[in-house]
Amino acid sequence: xxxxxxxxxxxxxxxxxxxxxxxxxxxxxxxxxxxxxxxxxxxxxxxxxxxxxxxxxxxxxxxxxxxxxxxxxxxxxxxxxxxxxxxxxxxxxxxxxxxxxxxxxxxxxxxxxxxxxxxxxxxxxxxxxxxxxxxxxxxxxxxxxxxxxxxxxxxxxxxxxxxxxxxxxxxxxxxxxxxxxxxxxxxxxxxxxxxxxxxxxxxxxxxxxxxxxxxxxxxxxxxxxxxxxxxxxxxxxxxxxxxxxxxxxxxxxxxxxxxxxxxxxxxxxxxxxxxxxxxxxxxxxxxxxxxxxxxxxxxxxxxxxxxxxxxxxxxxxxxxxxxxxxxxxxxxxxxxxxxxxxxxxxxxxxxxxxxxxxxxxxxxxxxxxxxxxxxxxxxxxxxxxxxxxxxxxxxxxxxxxxx
Amino acid sequence: xxxxxxxxxxxxxxxxxxxxxxxxxxxxxxxxxxxxxxxxxxxxxxxxxxxxxxxxxxxxxxxxxxxxxxxxxxxxxxxxxxxxxxxxxxxxxxxxxxxxxxxxxxxxxxxxxxxxxxxxxxxxxxxxxxxxxxxxxxxxxxxxxxxxxxxxxxxxxxxxxxxxxxxxxxxxxxxxxxxxxxxxxxxxxxxxxxxxxxxxxxxxxxxxxxxxxxxxxxxxxxxxxxxxxxxxxxxxxxxxxxxxxxxxxxxxxxxxxxxxxxxxxxxxxxxxxxxxxxxxxxxxxxxxxxxxxxxxxxxxxxxxxxxxxxxxxxxxxxxxxxxxxxxxxxxxxxxxxxxxxxxxxxxxxxxxxxxxxxxxxxxxxxxxxxxxxxxxxxxxxxxxxxxxxxxxxxxxxxxxxxxxxxxxxxxxxxxxxxxxxxxxxxxxxxxxxxxxxxxxxxxxxxxxxxxxxxxxxxxxxxxxxxxxxxxxxxxxxxxxxxxxxxxxxxxxxxxxxxxxxxxxxxxxxxxxxxxxxxx
Numbered sequence: 001x002x003x004x005x006x007x008x009x010x011x012x013x014x015x016x017x018x019x020x021x022x023x024x025x026x027x028x029x030x031x032x033x034x035x036x037x038x039x040x041x042x043x044x045x046x047x048x049x050x051x052x053x054x055x056x057x058x059x060x061x062x063x064x065x066x067x068x069x070x071x072x073x074x075x076x077x078x079x080x081x082x083x084x085x086x087x088x089x090x091x092x093x094x095x096x097x098x099x100x101x102x103x104x105x106x107x108x109x110x111x112x113x114x115x116x117x118x119x120x121x122x123x124x125x126x127x128x129x130x131x132x133x134x135x136x137x138x139x140x141x142x143x144x145x146x147x148x149x150x151x152x153x154x155x156x157x158x159x160x161x162x163x164x165x166x167x168x169x170x171x172x173x174x175x176x177x178x179x180x181x182x183x184x185x186x187x188x189x190x191x192x193x194x195x196x197x198x199x200x201x202x203x204x205x206x207x208x209x210x211x212x213x214x215x216x217x218x219x220x221x222x223x224x225x226x227x228x229x230x231x232x233x234x235x236x237x238x239x240x241x242x243x244x245x246x247x248x249x250x251x252x253x254x255x256x257x258x259x260x261x262x263x264x265x266x267x268x269x270x271x272x273x274x275x276x277x278x279x280x281x282x283x284x285x286x287x288x289x290x291x292x293x294x295x296x297x298x299x300x301x302x303x304x305x306x307x308x309x310x311x312x313x314x315x316x317x318x319x320x321x322x323x324x325x326x327x328x329x330x331x332x333x334x335x336x337x338x339x340x341x342x343x344x345x346x347x348x349x350x351x352x353x354x355x356x357x358x359x360x361x362x363x364x365x366x367x368x369x370x371x372x373x374x375x376x377x378x379x380x381x382x383x384x385x386x387x388x389x390x391x392x393x394x395x396x397x398x399x400x401x402x403x
Numbered sequence: 404x405x406x407x408x409x410x411x412x413x414x415x416x417x418x419x420x421x422x423x424x425x426x427x428x429x430x431x432x433x434x435x436x437x438x439x440x441x442x443x444x445x446x447x448x449x450x451x452x453x454x455x456x457x458x459x460x461x462x463x464x465x466x467x468x469x470x471x472x473x474x475x476x477x478x479x480x481x482x483x484x485x486x487x488x489x490x491x492x493x494x495x496x497x498x499x500x501x502x503x504x505x506x507x508x509x510x511x512x513x514x515x516x517x518x519x520x521x522x523x524x525x526x527x528x529x530x531x532x533x534x535x536x537x538x539x540x541x542x543x544x545x546x547x548x549x550x551x552x553x554x555x556x557x558x559x560x561x562x563x564x565x566x567x568x569x570x571x572x573x574x575x576x577x578x579x580x581x582x583x584x585x586x587x588x589x590x591x592x593x594x595x596x597x598x599x600x601x602x603x604x605x606x607x608x609x610x611x612x613x614x615x616x617x618x619x620x621x622x623x624x625x626x627x628x629x630x631x632x633x634x635x636x637x638x639x640x641x642x643x644x645x646x647x648x649x650x651x652x653x654x655x656x657x658x659x660x661x662x663x664x665x666x667x668x669x670x671x672x673x674x675x676x677x678x679x680x681x682x683x684x685x686x687x688x689x690x691x692x693x694x695x696x697x698x699x700x701x702x703x704x705x706x707x708x709x710x711x712x713x714x715x716x717x718x719x720x721x722x723x724x725x726x727x728x729x730x731x732x733x734x735x736x737x738x739x740x741x742x743x744x745x746x747x748x749x750x751x752x753x754x755x756x757x758x759x760x761x762x763x764x765x766x767x768x769x770x771x772x773x774x775x776x777x778x779x780x781x782x783x784x785x786x787x788x789x790x791x792x793x794x795x796x797x798x799x800x801x802x803x804x805x806x807x808x809x810x811x812x813x814x815x816x817x818x819x820x821x822x823x824x825x826x827x828x829x830x831x832x833x834x835x836x837x838x839x840x841x842x843x844x845x846x847x848x849x850x851x852x853x854x855x856x857x858x859x860x861x862x863x864x865x866x867x868x869x870x871x872x873x874x875x876x877x878x879x880x881x882x883x884x885x886x887x888x889x890x891x892x893x894x895x896x897x898x899x900x901x902x903x904x905x906x907x908x909x910x911x912x913x914x915x916x917x918x919x920x921x922x
Contacts, residue, residue, distance in 0.1 A: 110725075209759075216757040224754045227747040234740035241733040248726035255718050260886050263893060270897075367760050367921060374766060374918040378911045385907040392901045399894055 025050055028146045028161065030139040031059065035131055039063055040092045042138055046161045052153075053162055064091055066160065066167045067138055073156045074145075081309045081347075082354030083151065084362060086144040087298035089137035097127045115247045122240060122279070129283060133291070140295075203314075204352065210359055211307055218300040225293035232290050235282035242275035263399055270395045274388060281384050288377035296366055303362050310355050313348040320344040545571040545650050547665075549643035552635045554622070555586075561623045562586045565639060567646065569665050575657075581666060587612075587619075589670055590642055596660045597649070602805075603812045604866075605873030607881050608655065609648040610801045612641035640790060644798060651884065702814050706871070712878055713810050720803045727796040734788045741781035748774035762921045769917040773910045780903050787899035795892045799885065806881060813870045820863030827856040 025048060032043035045059040071088035074080055101123050104116070111119070145151045160167070202208045246268045253264030320341040327337035551566040568582035594611035601608050618634040650656050650665075664670065704710050748771045755767030834849035 213757065213759050217754075220750065220754045220757050224747065224750040227743065227750045230743040231740065231747050234736060234743045237736045238733065238740055241729065241736055244729040245726065245733065248722060248729055252719075252722045252726065255715075255722065257715075258882060258886050260889055263890060267893060274900075363760065367763050370763055370766070371918065371921040374770065374921070375915065378915040378918055381911045382908060382915070385904045385911065389901055389904040389908070392897055392904065396894060396897050396901070399890065399897070 026146045026152055028139075028142045030135050030142070033131070033135045035092075035094070040131075040134065042135065044142065044161060052158050058162060060160075060162065060164055062160070062167075064089070064138070067141060069167065070156055070160045071141070074151065074154065075305075077154070080151065080154075081313070082306070082351040082358070083148070084299070084302045084306050084358045086141055086148075086151075087295075087302050089134070089141045092131075092134040094127065094130060097123065097130055101127065111244075112247050112251075114250070115243055118243045118247075119240070122243070125279075126236075129286075206356060207307070207310070207352070210303075214300055214304050214307065218297065218304060221293055221297045221300060225290060225297050228285070228290040228293055232282050232286045235278065235285060239275050239278035239282055242271045242278065246271040246275065266395055266398055270391060273391050277384050277388050277391075281381065284377065284380040284384070288373045288380065292369060292373045296369070299362065299366070303359060306355050306358060310348070310351045313344070313351050317341075317344040317348040545569065545573055545656070547643065547646040547650060549639050549646065552639050553584075559623055562588075563619075563622060563635060563638075565642060567665065575662070576666065583665065583668055583670075585664070585670065587614075587638070587642070588672070589664065590645065592670075592672075593649075593660060593664045594645075597655060597658060600658070600660075601655065602808060603816075605809050605813060605870040605877060606652070606654055607802070607805050607809055607877045609645060609652070610805050611645055612638060613801075637790075637794075640794065641798075644794070648798075648802075648884075652880075702817050708875070709810070709813070709871070713807075716803055716806055716810075720800065720807075723796055723800050723803070727793065727800060730788065730793045730796060734785055734793055737781055737785040737788060741778050741785060744774055744778040744781060748772075748778060760921075766917050766921050769914055773914045776910050777907065780906055784899065784903045787896060791892050791896040791899065795888070799888075802881075806878070809874055809877065813867070813874055816863075816867050816870050820860065820867050823856060823859040823863045827853065827860050830856050 027047040029045055030042050031045040034041045040063065042062050043059050044062050045057075046053070047057050049056055068088055071085065074085045101120075104119055104123060145154075145157060151157070202211070249264045249268035249271065253261050253268060256264060320337070320343075324334070324337040324341045327334045546569070548568040548570075549565050550568065553564045553566075555562055555564045564584045564586050566582050567585050568580070569576070570580045572579055591611050591614070594608070598608045615634070615638075618631075618638070621631045622635060649661065655661055751767055751774060752771035755764050755771060758764040758767055830849060830852045834846065834853055837846045837849050
């Protein structure tokens with residue numbers, strides 16, 4: 001199935017979880033996207049007056065794997081060890097939606113034509129919403145990179161934005177998969193570091209606090225995100241229930257010959273409109289609450305990763321100190337040990353400084369994003385509740401007015 | 404006024420006289436005279452009723468503004484009455500004849516139906532009922548409440564006792580407010596009695612709530628959880644609706660068994676209502692037999708009204724079942740939404756706890772509180788969904804089954820009449836044979852049998868007419884009640900939805916400043 005999304009043309013990203021101060025020297029957006037059988041093709045458009053690029057306006061077509069390649073390149077780059085790397089966008093997943101559409105197509109004979117049309121419409125809207133979201137996620141990733149003073153100057157980033165050909169990022173081969181596996185083991189060791197089980201002494205109060213905070217925060221926001229998803233899905237389910245109810249009331253109304261005729265028909269209309277409103281409540285909850293929680297779950301993981309890296313640097317520094325002491329006592333190879341220790345110290349301090357800044361940015365980003373989304377959520381909920389009340393009241397007046 | 408009129412000589416009392424007449428007045432007089440000269444009046448007691456209906460000026464003149472029921476009946480009948488408008492005039496005109504007009508439409512209808520002879524008792528029964536109705540009026544001042552479910556006894560012999568409270572100003576009751584304790588099988592016993600008396604003559608007896616072995620066992624075993632309290636509440640509400648519907652029925656309200664149920668402190672235990680009792684099994688077997696019989700009865704429906712109505716009810720049944728299934732899904736999903744909202748509220752509270760920015764932390768805790776309140780709202784709405792909407796539909800699905808049953812009884816009645824006619828024919832053939840064979844004693848026997856079967860045929864026809872008339876009236880009343888019922892419940896349900904939305908507005912309006920306060 002081919003779906004196009006003019007995401008960029010809509011102006012602002014759908015995922016308003018990140019407040020990006022627009023800097024006109026480098027503007028990136030996803031101006032178009034096409035969904036094919038098993039992949040999505042994003043058209044990344046760049047406008048820039050920076051000297052790194054050959055032209056001021058250009059676009060390329062990228063697929064999800066290429067975004068992941070870019071993300072991994074940043075993560076593996078030592079230069080950015082002291083920065084929070086924007087979380088990679090999740091893989092586009094239309095499986096569930098496709099399955100539902102297929103099941104609907106296989107048909108259920110007890111469903112009337114109108115019901116079928118409505119259900120199809122709902123599923124198509126769902127598919128489109130998922131599509132728009134994945135475009136927004138990919139776009140926000142690029143835009144955060146473009147907004148960051150250090151990250152935006154990365155060579156791989158330029159290549160990603162400008163290189164016309166396919167980046168030939170093939171799927172991981174066995175060696176890389178194994179490498180990934182090993183990396184996970186190292187990660188668990190990092191977990192030990194960060195949870196303080198390895199006995200590493202934290203020297204800075206700020207980081208001590210951040211460590212305990214982030215560990216707990218990440219777990220809880222992940223929980224909240226999962227449960228918010230369930231609420232949203234239950235709400236959607238409820239809205240869909242109104243379809244057969246409205247259809248049945250409609251049939252009842254057309255068959256009646258007495259005063260109930262108008263009552264049933266009005267009720268059928270009411271439920272149809274309520275359905276649309278409930279659907280909107282569900283999708284607003286999705287965008288303003290679930291998506292925001294999900295984004296900050298990923299961002300807090302990226303922050304945790306930063307803390308790992310810093311702690312590893314601290315561990316290296318401590319080891320270098322111990323090695324230096326040993327060298328001094330044995331009075332052998334003191335010079336290399338000294339320079340190594342100095343390097344580790346510098347690296348550690350560099351990381352600590354930039355990490356501190358990054359973590360404070362993370363907090364202010366988080367707070368302002370939550371504020372914006374919670375306000376918008378409350379306003380939308382109010383809007384929908386008021387609209388529901390209005391149509392309910394109108395129907396009541398109409399029903400009571402009849403003889 | 405009719406007394407002033409000289410009934411025209413009716414020598415033969417042949418029913419066909421009626422068909423010769425053209426205009427309303429004559430029709431009327433001939434009707435009266437046919438009644439007076441009707442050869443077979445098995446119910447002499449009905450004659451006084453004749454006086455009341457035909458001759459007295461009594462309440463009639465003031466009742467020219469007919470009560471709803473009668474109007475309905477007349478309205479329905481006019482479609483099929485092939486006679487022209489003159490018969491309407493007696494009602495509308497201000498001539499002396501209006502004194503008897505309220506009866507006229509009824510008596511006009513009776514002849515029109517397939518019958519070829521008029522039976523006096525049938526008509527008078529109708530009039531008597533109508534008079535009774537008029538006396539009671541359309542206002543049924545009686546209110547029933549079922550409350551205070553109480554567990555009595557222990558173990559598997561335990562049962563729930565419900566308090567049945569009646570508030571009424573009707574004179575047939577000795578007190579204006581009284582209550583008794585009844586158990587579920589008592590209600591079933593009441594229904595069983597009413598059904599056996601009234602169903603087969605065409606009255607739509609409201610069905611009792613269904614038995615539930617699983618539900619009751621849980622209660623007996625003493626499970627004090629929310630599902631058994633829900634079950635008891637569901638049953639209590641169903642019993643209350645059942646009684647309300649039953650007392651609303653003017654004929655059933657007169658029944659002594661109903662009165663005993665409502666009034667007397669001790670009630671003989673209804674044992675035949677147990678699911679697995681001998682009587683219960685017999686009932687099941689009979690029901691199955693009925694179903695088979697129904698399929699084999701090929702009735703010559705000469706009255707399109709019945710066919711139409713049956714089709715209508717069939718369609719209504721199907722649609723209600725569909726709607727009911729969808730509403731049940733709605734209830735289920737709303738409960739799920741409530742549970743999920745509660746879970747989210749908890750995790751939002753936890754998130755608020757770990758958030759180190761003070762203002763955001765407070766806002767998240769407030770969000771958690773809002774979501775908790777919304778969870779409550781969803782739960783209450785789910786109750787409304789169920790008790791108002793879903794139960795109304797399931798009540799009517801069972802009521803329509805009772806309506807269908809009544810139509811089936813009419814078919815059986817017709818079958819009986821048919822069979823009597825066939826047997827009569829056979830008896831006549833037998834007589835003819837005897838005549839030819841010239842066996843005098845056998846001839847006498849044959850003649851006796853013919854007389855017997857002629858009476859049976861007449862009775863069969865009368866019964867059929869009666870049940871048809873009753874059904875028409877019952878269906879009219881049922882439809883009126885249905886319209887009222889549905890409208891009332893729909894309005895109540897919509898009001899519950901409005902309530903929910905208004906609460907939502909309140910909660911979110913309280914939350915908004917908290918969100919804005921995040922600095």
